[in-house]
Amino acid sequence: xxxxxxxxxxxxxxxxxxxxxxxxxxxxxxxxxxxxxxxxxxxxxxxxxxxxxxxxxxxxxxxxxxxxxxxxxxxxxxxxxxxxxxxxxxxxxxxxxxxx
Amino acid sequence: xxxxxxxxxxxxxxxxxxxxxxxxxxxxxxxxxxxxxxxxxxxxxxxxxxxxxxxxxxxxxxxxxxxxxxxxxxxxxxxxxxxxxxxxxxxxxxxxxxxxxxxxxxxxxxxxxxxxxxxxxxxxxxxxxxxxxxxxxxxxxxxxxxxxxxxxxxxxxxxxxxxxxxxxxxxxxxxxxxxxxxxxxxxxxxxxxxxxxxxxxxxxxxxxxxxxxxxxxxxxxxxxxxxxxxxxxxxxxxxxxxxxxxxxxxxxxxxxxxxxxxxxxxxxxxxxxxxxxxxxxxxxxxxxxxxxxxxxxxxxxxxxxxxxxxxxxxxxxxxxxxxxxxxxxxxxxxxxxxxxxxxxxxxxxxxxxxxxxxxxxxxxxxxxxxxxxxxxxxxxxxxxxxxxxxxxxxxxxxxxxxxxxxxxxxxxxxxxxxxxxxxxxxxxxxxxxxxxxxxxxxxxxxxxxxxxxxxxxxxxxxxxxxxxxxxxxxxx
Numbered sequence: 001x002x003x004x005x006x007x008x009x010x011x012x013x014x015x016x017x018x019x020x021x022x023x024x025x026x027x028x029x030x031x032x033x034x035x036x037x038x039x040x041x042x043x044x045x046x047x048x049x050x051x052x053x054x055x056x057x058x059x060x061x062x063x064x065x066x067x068x069x070x071x072x073x074x075x076x077x078x079x080x081x082x083x084x085x086x087x088x089x090x091x092x093x094x095x096x097x098x099x100x
Numbered sequence: 101x102x103x104x105x106x107x108x109x110x111x112x113x114x115x116x117x118x119x120x121x122x123x124x125x126x127x128x129x130x131x132x133x134x135x136x137x138x139x140x141x142x143x144x145x146x147x148x149x150x151x152x153x154x155x156x157x158x159x160x161x162x163x164x165x166x167x168x169x170x171x172x173x174x175x176x177x178x179x180x181x182x183x184x185x186x187x188x189x190x191x192x193x194x195x196x197x198x199x200x201x202x203x204x205x206x207x208x209x210x211x212x213x214x215x216x217x218x219x220x221x222x223x224x225x226x227x228x229x230x231x232x233x234x235x236x237x238x239x240x241x242x243x244x245x246x247x248x249x250x251x252x253x254x255x256x257x258x259x260x261x262x263x264x265x266x267x268x269x270x271x272x273x274x275x276x277x278x279x280x281x282x283x284x285x286x287x288x289x290x291x292x293x294x295x296x297x298x299x300x301x302x303x304x305x306x307x308x309x310x311x312x313x314x315x316x317x318x319x320x321x322x323x324x325x326x327x328x329x330x331x332x333x334x335x336x337x338x339x340x341x342x343x344x345x346x347x348x349x350x351x352x353x354x355x356x357x358x359x360x361x362x363x364x365x366x367x368x369x370x371x372x373x374x375x376x377x378x379x380x381x382x383x384x385x386x387x388x389x390x391x392x393x394x395x396x397x398x399x400x401x402x403x404x405x406x407x408x409x410x411x412x413x414x415x416x417x418x419x420x421x422x423x424x425x426x427x428x429x430x431x432x433x434x435x436x437x438x439x440x441x442x443x444x445x446x447x448x449x450x451x452x453x454x455x456x457x458x459x460x461x462x463x464x465x466x467x468x469x470x471x472x473x474x475x476x477x478x479x480x481x482x483x484x485x486x487x488x489x490x491x492x493x494x495x496x497x498x499x500x501x502x503x504x505x506x507x508x509x510x511x512x513x514x515x516x517x518x519x520x521x522x523x524x525x526x527x528x529x530x531x532x533x534x535x536x537x538x539x540x541x542x543x544x545x546x547x548x549x550x551x552x553x554x555x556x557x558x559x560x561x562x563x564x565x566x567x568x569x570x571x572x573x574x575x576x
Binding site for chain 1: 200201203204297336339340341342346347398400401403404405407408415419422423424425426429434435436438439440441443444447452453455456457459460463469470473474476477479480482483486512513514517530558
C-alpha cells in the first residue's frame with residue numbers, strides 16, 4: 001500500500017472532486033499526500049477479524065411512516081431567498097441539455 | 101465579588117433566583133466582555149444584538165417559576181458557527197457559506213430556546229470543523245486567553261476561547277475527532293463529546309456523519325452536565341439519535357474502577373503533563389478508587405483509521421456545496437465550470453486537502469485497502485474497548501500529549517493530525533468522553549492548563565461526570 005502520489009494523481013482527484021488546483025500547488029499537495037498516506041499506511045500491518053465477527057450498531061435502518069406534512073409553501077420564501085438566482089419561486093440554473 | 105460573567109451556570113442560576121442579579125445584568129456583563137476582547141481573541145465571528153424579548157421572557161419565567169425554571173433560563177451561551185440558529189448566518193467559518201442564513205433552528209437550539217437560554221454570538225472555528233488549532237478558519241485565527249501567542253485548540257476553538265475569557269457562561273461545540281475535548285483541555289475547561297446519537301445533529305453542518313456529535317463546554321462538570329441534559333434525547337429529525345433504552349444502564353459503585361492503558365503512555369507525551377496525570381491518578385487511588393491496567397492494542401492504529409474514515413465522509417458531505425442552491429456561487433461558461441469555480445473559490449486549503457484525500461480512499465482500486473480496512477479496524481477497536489469495560493468503569497489518559505502550542509508551530513498536516521491521537525478513538529467507537537482540567541504546566545513563562553480524558557461505555561455519561569467531578573473537586 002506504499003502509495004506515492006504524483007502531481008498528476010492530485011490533478012485527477014481534484015477533477016473528480018470538481019476542484020481546480022493551480023500548477024504551483026500541485027507539487028505541495030502531492031508531497032503532503034505522501035506524508036499522510038505513509039502515516040495512514042500503518043493500517044496495512046493490521047490483521048482483522050472476518051466480516052461475520054463484526055458487531056452491528058445498536059441503531060440502524062430507522063424508518064418511519066410518512067405523515068403530518070406541513071402546509072404547502074410555509075418554508076418556500078426562506079429557502080428561495082438563499083438561491084443565487086431565482087425566477088419567481090423557481091431556482092434558476094444554466095441550461096444543461098444542448099439542442100445542437 | 102466574582103463578576104457576573106465569570107460565574108458558572110449553577111452560580112448564576114442561584115443568583116438569578118435569589119434576585120441578586122437580573123438576566124439583563126448577566127447578559128450585559130457577558131456581552132460587554134465578549135465585545136471588549138473580540139478584536140484580541142477573535143473568538144466570535146458575530147456578536148448578536150441583545151434579544152430584549154427573550155431577556156424579558158427569561159426574567160419573567162425565573163420570577164414566576166423560581167426553582168422550577170430550567171437551570172439554563174437566562175444564561176448567555178456561545179454557539180459554534182456550524183450549528184444553525186434561524187435568521188442568523190451559519191458559515192462553518194468558510195467562505196463557502198459566508199452569506200448563508202439559517203432557515204431553521206437546529207434541534208439543540210430549539211431545546212435551548214425552550215429552556216430560556218440566550219445566545220451571545222456565533223463562534224469562530226476551523227473551516228467545516230477541520231483542524232485542531234482554529235488556524236484553518238477563513239476569518240482569522242482564534243487566540244488562547246491563557247496566552248494569546250498560542251492556539252486555543254480546535255476545531256471548536258472559538259467556543260472554548262469565548263468561555264475561558266468569560267465572554268459567555270458556557271458554549272456548544274461539535275466534536276468529530278476531539279474538537280470539543282482538545283480545545284477544552286487547552287483552555288482549562290470541561291468539554292464533553294456525548295455518546296454517538298445522544299444529541300441530535302439536525303441543523304448541524306456535517307463533517308463526518310458517523311463521527312460528529314454536538315456537545316457542551318463548561319467552566320465546571322456541573323455546567324457541562326446541565327447543558328448536556330438540556331440538549332440530549334431522541335429526535336425524529338435525526339435518525340441516528342438514541343434514547344435511554346438503547347444501551348444497557350451501567351451500574352458503578354461509590355468507588356470507580358479507572359482503567360489506564362499504560363502501553364499508550366510510554367512515549368510522545370510531555371513529562372510534566374504525564375506527571376500531572378499521574379498525580380491525578382494517585383488522588384483517585386488515595387480516595388479508595390481502583391486503578392486497573394488495561395490493554396487497547398489497536399489504539400495505535402486509531403488515528404490512521406480516523407484519517408481514512410473522516411475524509412471519506414467529509415468528501416461525500418461537502419459535495420453538496422456546488423454553487424447551485426445556496427452558498428458561494430461563481431459562474432463559468434457551463435454548469436461544470438459553475439461547480440468548479442464555486443468550490444475552488446469557496447473552500448480553504450485544509451478542506452480541499454481532506455476532500456481530495458477522501459476522494460482518494462473511496463476511489464476504485466483503493467477503497468478496499470483504505471476505507472474498508474479502516475472500517476473493519478474501527479469494529480476491532482470498539483470490541484477492545486467493550487472488553488476493557490468489563491474490568492473498569494472509565495478509561496483514563498491525558499486529553500493531549502502537550503499543552504497549547506504556538507501559532508504556526510505545526511505546519512505539516514501529519515503533525516497537526518497527531519494532536520488528536522488520544523481523542524479520535526471515542527468518535528470511532530461512538531463512546532462518550534470528557535476532558536477535565538487536571539492541572540497546569542509552564543511553557544516559556546506561561547502557565548497553561550492540561551486536561552484529563554475519560555471514556556465511558558455508550559450511554560454512560562453519568563459515570564464520566566462522576567469521574568470528572570472527582571478531579572475538579574465538585575459535588576454534583
